[in-house]
Amino acid sequence: MKYRNPVIPGFFPDPSICTDGKKFYLVTSTFQYFPGVALFESENLIEWKQIGNVLTRKEQLPLDNATHSAGIFAPVIRYNEGRFYMITTNVSDGGNFLVYTDDIYGEWSDPVWLNVGGIDPSLCFADGKCYFTGNGHDEEGYQSVLQCEIVPETGEMLTPLKGVWRGNGGRYLEGPHLYKIGDEYYLMAAEGGTEYGHMTIYARSKKPYGPFEGYPKNPVLTNRNLGGYLIQGCGHADLVQDKNGNWWMVHLAFRQTGRWMMHHITGRETYLMPVNFDENGWFTVGENGTTALEVETDRLPDIKQPDEVVRTFANTTPGVEWVYQRNPHPECYEWSDRSVRITGNGGSINDALGSSSFTAIRQEQMDEDVTCRLSANGPEAGVTLYMDEEHHYDVALCEDENGKYVIKRLCIGDVKHVAERIAVPADAKDIMFKIHMEPMLYHFSVLIDQKETDLGSAQTRYLSTEVASGFTGVMIGLYAEKDTQATFYDFEAIRKENL
Numbered sequence: 001m002k003y004r005n006p007v008i009p010g011f012f013p014d015p016s017i018c019t020d021g022k023k024f025y026l027v028t029s030t031f032q033y034f035p036g037v038a039l040f041e042s043e044n045l046i047e048w049k050q051i052g053n054v055l056t057r058k059e060q061l062p063l064d065n066a067t068h069s070a071g072i073f074a075p076v077i078r079y080n081e082g083r084f085y086m087i088t089t090n091v092s093d094g095g096n097f098l099v100y101t102d103d104i105y106g107e108w109s110d111p112v113w114l115n116v117g118g119i120d121p122s123l124c125f126a127d128g129k130c131y132f133t134g135n136g137h138d139e140e141g142y143q144s145v146l147q148c149e150i151v152p153e154t155g156e157m158l159t160p161l162k163g164v165w166r167g168n169g170g171r172y173l174e175g176p177h178l179y180k181i182g183d184e185y186y187l188m189a190a191e192g193g194t195e196y197g198h199m200t201i202y203a204r205s206k207k208p209y210g211p212f213e214g215y216p217k218n219p220v221l222t223n224r225n226l227g228g229y230l231i232q233g234c235g236h237a238d239l240v241q242d243k244n245g246n247w248w249m250v251h252l253a254f255r256q257t258g259r260w261m262m263h264h265i266t267g268r269e270t271y272l273m274p275v276n277f278d279e280n281g282w283f284t285v286g287e288n289g290t291t292a293l294e295v296e297t298d299r300l301p302d303i304k305q306p307d308e309v310v311r312t313f314a315n316t317t318p319g320v321e322w323v324y325q326r327n328p329h330p331e332c333y334e335w336s337d338r339s340v341r342i343t344g345n346g347g348s349i350n351d352a353l354g355s356s357s358f359t360a361i362r363q364e365q366m367d368e369d370v371t372c373r374l375s376a377n378g379p380e381a382g383v384t385l386y387m388d389e390e391h392h393y394d395v396a397l398c399e400d401e402n403g404k405y406v407i408k409r410l411c412i413g414d415v416k417h418v419a420e421r422i423a424v425p426a427d428a429k430d431i432m433f434k435i436h437m438e439p440m441l442y443h444f445s446v447l448i449d450q451k452e453t454d455l456g457s458a459q460t461r462y463l464s465t466e467v468a469s470g471f472t473g474v475m476i477g478l479y480a481e482k483d484t485q486a487t488f489y490d491f492e493a494i495r496k497e498n499l
C-alpha cells in the first residue's frame with residue numbers, strides 16, 4: 001500500500017511515540033498555547049486522532065511568561081507497566097518536568113519537577129531502571145547528550161548526570177532518546193537546528209552509558225541535500241515497534257509552499273517512515289535516508305486516507321483542537337455544538353503576553369476553505385490567520401460611532417495596514433467571512449446577507465516561519481477585542497489533502 005506524509009499535517013512538531021501493545025500514542029509540542037502537549041492515538045500509525053492535550057491545568061502549565069514559541073518544548077511519551085509518562089520542558093517557567101497517568105483518556109498527575117537544566121528530556125525504561133536522557137554540556141563544556149537514572153514518580157536523581165555522546169558534529173544536538181533494542185543500547189538525536197539543515201543521527205553501545213559508536217553513515221535521515229523538494233527540515237525523531245516486530249520512525253519536517261519557495265506556513269509537522277535493521281544491527285530509514293510525500297510499504301494493510309477533511313464546531317472540541325493563548329480566562333468563552341460566544345477581556349491579539357479573547361485551530365493543509373458567520377457588538381471581532389502577535393492577517397467586523405464596517409488588516413512586523421474597509425448596512429442580518437487558502441495566497445471575502453464582496457488576497461509567505469521566526473505554524477483564530485462581544489457560528493474548515 002501507499003500512504004501519504006505528513007501523517008499529522010499542520011503545526012504538530014517534535015513527535016514522540018509509544019505503544020501499550022494495543023494502540024499507538026503520540027505527543028507533540030505546543031509552546032505558548034493552552035492546553036498543552038497535543039495527544040493522539042492510532043491503531044495503524046497512519047490514521048491519527050487527537051484525543052486531547054496532556055497538560056490541562058494551570059498548575060501543570062503556567063504560561064504567564066511564555067512569549068510566542070516559548071512555553072512547552074519537545075515532549076516525550078513512554079509506557080511502562082500500565083503507566084504513561086510524558087516528560088517535557090516549560091522553557092518559560094520551571095524547566096524540565098514530567099507527568100504521568102494510568103488512564104490515557106483521563107487526567108494526568110501534577111508536575112514532578114526535575115532538578116536538571118537543558119531542554120528535550122527523554123525517558124527509557126529498561127533493566128528495571130528509568131533512564132533520563134537530555135541535552136546540555138558535559139564535564140568538559142562540549143554539547144552532549146546527558147544521562148542519569150531517576151525515580152520518575154518523585155524526580156529523585158539516583159546517579160549523577162553524565163555526558164554520554166557528543167553527536168556527529170552538527171550544531172544544536174537535541175531531542176535525544178535512549179532505547180534498549182535486543183541487548184544493545186541505541187542513542188538517537190537530532191542535529192543541524194530545526195531548519196533546512198536538520199538531520200537525525202544515532203549511535204549504539206553494549207552499555208547504557210557508552211562508549212557509543214556513531215552510525216558510520218550518519219545522518220541516518222535528512223532531506224537537506226534535496227533541492228527543489230517540498231519536504232525539508234527532517235529531524236527530531238522517535239522510534240516505535242509494531243505488533244509484527246517492524247520498526248517505524250516518526251519525525252518532524254515541514255513543507256515549503258512551493259518547490260522553489262523557501263517558506264513554510266503550516267509549521268513543523270509529523271511524518272512516518274519505515275525503519276530497517278541490517279544483519280549487523282545498524283538501521284536505515286526510508287529510501288536513502290530521505291523522507292517522501294508518498295511512501296510505499298507492504299507492512300501495513302490497505303488504509304484509505306481521505307482526500308478531504310471537514311472540521312466544524314460540531315466535530316471538534318474546545319480544549320482539544322481549539323486552543324487558547326497562554327492561560328485563558330474561561331469566563332470569556334461560551335461554547336455550544338454550533339457556536340462560540342467570545343467576550344473581549346481588555347487584551348488584544350497584538351499583545352505579546354496575557355491571554356486575549358482568542359481561540360484557534362491549526363491551519364493544517366496549505367489548501368483549505370474556511371467559512372465562519374459571526375454577529376458582534378463592540379469595536380472589533382473577527383477571524384485571524386495568526387502566526388504570532390506581529391504576523392497575522394485579520395478580517396473583522398468593527399463598530400464605531402458611525403456604525404458597523406468590515407475590514408481586512410495585514411500585520412507584518414512593523415507594517416500594520418488596513419487594506420479594505422466596507423460599510424455594513426444598519427439592517428444587515430447575516431455576516432459571513434470566507435477565506436480561500438492556497439499554498440502561496442490567502443484570499444478573503446465577506447458575505448453580507450448572502451451578497452459576496454471580494455476583500456482581496458495576501459501572500460502567505462509573510463506569515464511563514466522564515467519571516468516570523470519561531471517554532472509554531474499559522475492558526476485560524478476567532479477573536480474579540482476589548483469591549484466587544486461576538487458569537488461565531490457555522491465554522492467550517494475544509495482541508496484538502498495536498499498531493
Ligand code: 6LW
Pocket residue numbers: 013014029073074119120174175190193194235236252471
Ligand atoms: C525542540 C528541539 C527542536 O525542543 O526544536 O527540532 C525545539 N527540534 O528539539 C522546539 O520545537
